[in-house]
Amino acid sequence: MTTITLDVPDQLAKQINANSQRMPHALSLALNLLGESSATHSLPAPTSPLVSEVIDFLASGPTPTDILRFKVSDEAQDRLETLLSINRESNLSPNERTELETYQQIHHLFVLLKARARTTLSSAI
Template sequence: MNISVNTAKVYDEIIEFIAAGTTPQSVIDFKLSDAAKDRLEDLVYRAKTESLTGSDQQELDYFLMLEHIMTLAKAKAHQYVNPQ
């Protein structure tokens, strides 16, 4: 998989987060950096208003996959914090 420099930064943020050790609450509280959010917003905006290059589309797809994984992890973490 060809990962751009910007995507690698997001990947590194998530790896660092996991490697540092997590708790259910820290998973719930995890947020990407402002730089990563800005890059994602740029890609989404450009995808809606113009054609993305192949590498930009791949980067957007990668971001969306990571976002989905974190959403699932946060939902699971809520189950640990608030067991029913």
């Protein structure tokens, strides 16, 4: 296994250290999500509130039950509804389109995570 060094905020470092055994899997999931982005679109900013929200959740080492219960914040949900409304009524700006694609990617990631969590919980019974 290769060792890498990253500069991360102190709070995130604490979460990573507390969940070090799960980090290879969490990083793999995050990188797979980023890999699905089209080369013609920019990647979401790592400081995006939605991306930060999801990274914080995954870095906390959620249990399968936590994953099944996860929902984005009300603010993130409101923003998604705004983007969808703009998309229905007119054209999204390039930044808005990228933001909406980020929501779609994160939704896809959580569909996969929740399916895996259900399988894990079913196996435990």
